[in-house]
Amino acid sequence: MHISEGVLSAPVILGGWALAASGVALGLRKLDYEHIMGVAIISAAFFVASLIHVPIGPASVHLVLNGLMGAILGPAAFPAILVALLLQAMLFQYGGLAILGVNTFNMAMPAVLCFFLFRPWLRRGGAWRSSGAFLCGFLAVLLSGMLTAGSLALSGEAFRVTAQVILAAHLPVMVIEGILTLLAVGFLAKARPEMLDQSLGK
Amino acid sequence: MIQEPLAGIASPIHALDPRARLAASLALTLTAALARGAEAPALILAVGFVCTILAQPSWKHVLRQAMAVNGFIALLWLLLPLTAPGPEIATPLGLAVSRPGLDMAALITLKANAVFFCVLALLATIPVTALGQAMTALGIPAKLAFLFVFTYRYVHVLAEEYARMRQVAALRGFEPATDRRTYRTYGALVAMVLVRGHDRAQRVYQAMLLRGFQGSFPSLHRFHFSATDGLFLLLAGSVTGAALALELPAWRPHV
Structure with a gap:
């Protein structure tokens, strides 16, 4: 899912930061201190989810959950994903600071997009909510994979095949994420419906 | 389950002001990541490695993380030489290995490790709460x-x-x-x-x-910017400057 440091070309790195910074600024503007705690929880869940491996056939994949984040947080997914990725860089040193912008945008933009597309479905409940939740999880990972592959392809002709390999690796993850988002949203709607309404207050 | 394995050590790097470390790691990693030539990332890799030695980390941890970072890069070493367009230099087993693909994989390895060591020594040594401040x-x-x-x-x-x-x-x-x-x-x-x-x-x-929270935490922790921090920033700045100077030829428009 993440692109490691050193791969992308300068225009892609700088463009990624510009896009991520505008998304974060937008997400922060709507966020007050009372809701930061709720966002921090989801952001921490996103971090922990990346440590959870779910078996799929002989292999296993780790959860991404950016669709679930989008469904719950809306535009606040931008700052939430940025801090989670920064924390990963701090604690595991997998990536540096240059790549943070591109990775944030690639994960957060699909989350926010899914929020605006499927928000009405999630509110209707019943089968609408289930299919909306599935599509949130499914599409968010699909779009993230496409953006990641796109950032690689934009960085040079040489990465074309690598980008295709990365996109193919996302296919099984999409289905898992769709199913888990569906189940998690269903659970939340029963147990804590107010959590799904966090971004609706304003 | 989740720890800060690099934060609680007493070393010359840990004694530096977190603000200075954050600023230096930003300047160095950005320069390394944006570079086009191999010289600037090589210089920053060397500096990052020296800083890592000064920070006295657990080398077991460093090795484990370095292997994780280079795992993805190993995949690129497999893919890029075979798929990047350009003149072939060898055809082992009938597979065409391209020169630009090899060069690119080498440059990526250099850049990724330069960033890795700088982040490890300068950023990951800051306690998370101090980084927030x-x-x-x-x-x-x-x-x-x-x-x-x-x-x-x-x-x-x-x-x-x-x-x-x-x-x-x-x-x-x-x-x-x-x-x-x-x-x-x-x-x-x-x-x-x-x-x-x-x-x-x-x-x-x-x-x-x-308890009267009003949007900020009154912290007992104060940053101290000492002469050593000034010297460190000066050094980090000079290294960044030198790296940028090394980069100049690569950015000059080709004629």
């Missing part, structure tokens, strides 16, 4: 720094909660497999972790309000 000091919005510090706080809570629920599931005979039951269990697990986290966040926020 340092971020605010360098002009990053206070809300973002606040979110960062709280996310870190909750990562531990959620990781513990998750471990506890995994244990509960295991006690009831849960074995992960590729089936419906597994996915339903994981779905409930994720949602339950969120629910408990959410309830806890509300309790914490109410407790903070009761």
